[in-house]
Every structure is written in C-alpha cells, then in structure tokens.
Amino acid sequence: MNKWLRENLWRHSFATFTCIFALFPLYLVVLSSFKSGGSLQLTSFVPREFSLENYKMLFTSPKIPFLSWVKNSLIISSTVAISSVIIGAASAFAFSRLRFKGKKFGIQLLLLVQMFPAVLALSAVYVIMERVYTFAPGVGLGTQAGLILVYLGGSMSVNIWLLKGFVDSIPAE
C-alpha cells in the first residue's frame, strides 16, 4: 500500500489538479448557460438555480437567428471542406508522387508563405475582394461565395502540406 501511494499519489493528484484547471472555464460556461440573466458573472461556484431561459432564447428569439447561423456555418464549412480536399489533394498527390522540375522549390515556397502574418494580409484580401465586388457583386465582399473563395485560397498551402503528409504515408501500390 505504501509503495502504491509513493508511486501513484503524485500522478493522481497532479492529473486531478490539471483536470480541474482544464475544466474550470468550461464548467463556468455550462453553469452560466443554465442561469437566467445575461453575462458570465458568478456569485457562486455551485449551481443554485436551473433555468432553460437562455436555451429557449437561442431557438426562439428573432434577434438571435441561431438556426440560420448554424445553416451558414454548415454551408460554408462543408463547401470549403469538400472543395479544398479535392483541390488540395490533387496538388498534394503531385508533390508526393510525381517528379518534375521545381518540386523542392514549390514545397519550400508553400512552407515559407505560411510564415506571413495572416492578420495583415487580411487587409490586402479585403481590398481585393472590395474591388471584385465592384464588377461581380455575387462573389465579392460580404457574400458567402466570396468568403468561401477566401477560405479556400487562404488555407490552400496548409492543406497541401497536410495532405502531402497523408499521401506520403500511403504505400505507392
């Protein structure tokens, strides 16, 4: 028993402590989601009241079109996911399996551009999409199609990298 304690006590206590640390913010969010009233304020760490008011509001309040947010997210994310896998996989396959001039350069370039601070390239993307809007309002700024295009383009280098790793790991036969 003593030996067990010596060997395992610190492991359990450290893991438990970390679990509490990891769960604490999540616990608060769940707790306040069942509270009436607006903010993330806390008067006690033990649940004292239980109200589904917030959840009701989420689905019924016309000010919070939660379902249409979900719909938008689904449309955008699924379109981006499917098209980026198709386009990215084609490039990744070529990088992984085919031999051609400039392959090494291409891979290094892909890696290099990921170092560019995306937050600041964002302003340039904004200007580009603003200009696209002037002649093609359907795919310019403020449209779902435009957002999908930007997502697709912006994540292309990361996707090709990731997918290249997968293709590499598939045996050539």
Place this chain on the structure above:
Amino acid sequence: MSSVFRGTFALILKIIALAGITAILVFLAQSAIASGEMAIGAFLVISILIINFTYLTKFSIPLKFFVPGILFFIAFVIAPMIFTVVMSTFNYQTGNYITKDAAIEQVLIRGVEPDANQTTFDLVSGKTSDGSDAILVSDVANQKFYLSTQKELKVLDSSDLSINQYGVATTAPGFAETPVDELVSSDSYSKIRYKYLDDYYIVIEAQGVGAVFRQTLTYDSRTDTMRNIQTGELYINNNKGNFVLKDSPDIILTPGWRAPVWFENYAKLVMDSRVRTPLIKVFIWTVIFASLTVLSTFAFGLLLALALNKKLRGRRVYRSILILPYAMPSIMSILIWAGMFDSQFGAINNLLNTEIAWFSNPNFARAAVLLVNLWLGFPYFYLICSGSLQAIPSELLEAASIDGANPRQVFRQVTLPLLLQILSPLLIASFAFNFNNFNLIYLLTGGGPRNTLDGEVAGATDILISYTYQIAFGRNILDFGLASAISVLIFFLVASISFYGLRKSKVMDTFS
C-alpha cells in the same frame, strides 16, 4: 485506373467542365476589365489561358494536378503578400489615402477664400432661357440685382423684376425658377460656381443663400506646382505625396496622395525614436511571451505525460478531459477567459477573493496572458510528449537503470535529451506560432493596458502582430504603409526562425 476515366465519355465530360469554367471566367474577366480593374482582369485572363492550355495539351502532367491549387494560392496568398510589400513602400496613411488626381482636385476645392466682408446674398436658383443654370442674386443692402451664370454676370434693372417684401427679387425676364424639390434632390447645384465681380464667384450655401468666394490656389501641371494667385506663394511637390510651401516644407496642403516613398517606412523603424522605442519594447515582450509560452506549455505537458506514462486507474478519463482545452475553438475559450478575468464580476477574483484589476496593471495583464496561453497550449504538448515518450526505446532506459542510475538521473540524462531532440522542430514551430498569436492578445487584453491619453500605441501586452494591427487599424490615424513595413519585418523574423527549425529537423533526418 478504370476505363471510365479514359474513354470518350470522360473526354466529353472534361470538355464540358472546361468550357463551363472558361465561360464563367471569361464573363468575370470581361466585367472586371470593363469596370477598370485591370490587375484582376489580367489575372483572370491569364488563368483562362493556363487552364485551357494545361488541360487541352499534354504539355505537363504534374501541372494538371497543380493548376487549381496554384491559381487559388496565387490569388489569395501570394497576391495579398505582394500587395502588402508594395504598400510598405508607400506613404499609405490617413491624409495620404487617395490618388494624386483626386488629391489635386480636393486641394483645389479647398484652395478658396471668402471675400473681405464674407458677403452672402439672397438668391433664387433657376435656368436662363437657353437652359443653362443661373441664379437671380439680390444684393439687398445696395439695392443691386444680378443674373449670374457660370459664364457671365448681368446687372439687372430693378424695374424689370418683381421684388418681394424683403427686397429680394423673385422673377426676372428670361429666367425660370427651378422647383425646390429638384434642388433638394441633387447636390450638384451646390458645386456650380456662378460668376461675380472681378475673379470672385458665388456658391449656393443653402436653400436661397449664396456666398462669395474666389479661388486662391491654381495647379500648374507643367511644373507640378500649386500657386497662390493672391500672395504668389509657390507650393512644390515634395515627392512624398504632398504639396509643400517652397521655403518652409513643414507647411503642407491637405489632403495628400499616396506616393511611393520607397524605404522611408523602413527607415522610420530604425531612425524615428517615436516608432523605434515602442517597437523595441514590443519586440522584447514578443520574444519573452513566445519563449515563456513554449517553456511553460512544454514543461506542463511533459510533466503530465510523465505522470500518466504508466498504467494508471482512470487514465482514459484523465486523457479525455485533458485534451478538452485543445478541442475547443480557441477564440471561444479566450473570450471565456477574458470574462473570467473581469475585475468586478470575474470568476478568478471571486475564487481568489481578491479585487485585482487584471487588465489595468501591466504585470497582471502579462501574467493573465501567459496563464491563458498555458491553458490553451498544454494539451498539445501533453499529446506530443506522451507519444514521444513511448517512442523512446525502453532498452535505453533499462540499460541506464541497470547501470545504476536512479529514475531522476535516467530522466535527466537519457529521456529529456532524447525528447528535446525529437521535439525541437515542434518547439520551434510553436515558438513561431506564438510569435504571431494575434487572436490571444487581441481578444484577451486587446494589447492593453495602454495609455491612450499620451497617444501611446503600444500596450503592455502588445506583441508585434497586434501592435502592427493597432498601427494599421486601431487609431484615428491609420498608417497602412508603416504597418506593412512591420509585417514584412515580422515575416522575415518568423521565416528565419522557422528556417532554422527546418534545418534542425533535416539534420535529424540524416541521423535516423
């Protein structure tokens, strides 16, 4: 591959798809060029050529795989990068935002002065019999009446006019009043300059009221200068996007235009102490922040991995709980933490029974940032470390303990060096990521606390990227040029850090 992909059916399908895409792109390119977006139009045209060339010839098979990816990549990754680099050589900021032609136009519009008495007149807007815009001006004080168009000023005899009780002429021969609705609905009337005595003119200031002005500045396109007609002062183009007075270049005409200033933005980073001092401060904190984050998350994750690197009751439960912070969208968790650190109602102060104003004190704010990043980052290193620990051959550890090393010695002499060697590329990647961890700083503290009253741009927790964002978007003066210069700088910093990491990992590849 099966024959479905090789037969005539596939060929037809290919041609239909190709034709469809080409048609869409041609349509877009045509409307882009029609509305003057030449760069985008040119890109689309080249895309069309490349796509059709690649898929209709057997020029290069790899290219067939690459084309869609490459085109997206160029449009949304490379083009913004080039745009940013180009912007960094311009004085692209508030006050120098528009093109030169637009700036000259604006300067000329502003380059006017009222006459000595700041005279205003009652007037009626209308049209002359030949249809040109005109005003019927009543100089009530001097009992004089004029019919003025853009070209000429006619003095009228009061006997021809009908004059109302205030002494204002309302009708005149050969003059038809324009309905009020029409005047209100169009703002072009207020831009017309009607002739008045000498070189003065009358502008409609409000409904029925005009004021007397004259042009003071003229632009000479041959010498590219602005001249004040009355005083003879000469304003020259300073080649940095402004007209300045010839003898005292500090006096500028606003607005300016965006002009290439080449490396001036970069020179500012080094020479101008108002830019350099905060930049160095921010850079130091960025390095400290990134290193401490990597160190703390790695140490915490490793300790956890060691603790759970043994068959333990409840290990699975622990594991699934521990990766929760990693599984949650980080933007959401950061916002939750921001709420928890609230000084009045936040859970942290509640828990510790303190009243710390976390985000108003620089050191507390820094501590908060590091703590939150530890929470966000340790699961990643826990996963990585526990994987790597299992990859270390157990024979090595056994051999060490047979040689008489106690567990602590084994860890220090064998496990840790091996782990560091395996994980060094990941540690460097994590450093590079946190170097640019915009979301955390921006959402948690916004870079603050900063003393905005002193015009301070750099806050105590600002890292390079959030500081750059502040320069570009966060203030009244938006300075895209300078911000772009800093982002190019960041790019080189992060790229060299990562390049170093890559080299290290390559070295390891040759070893294994």
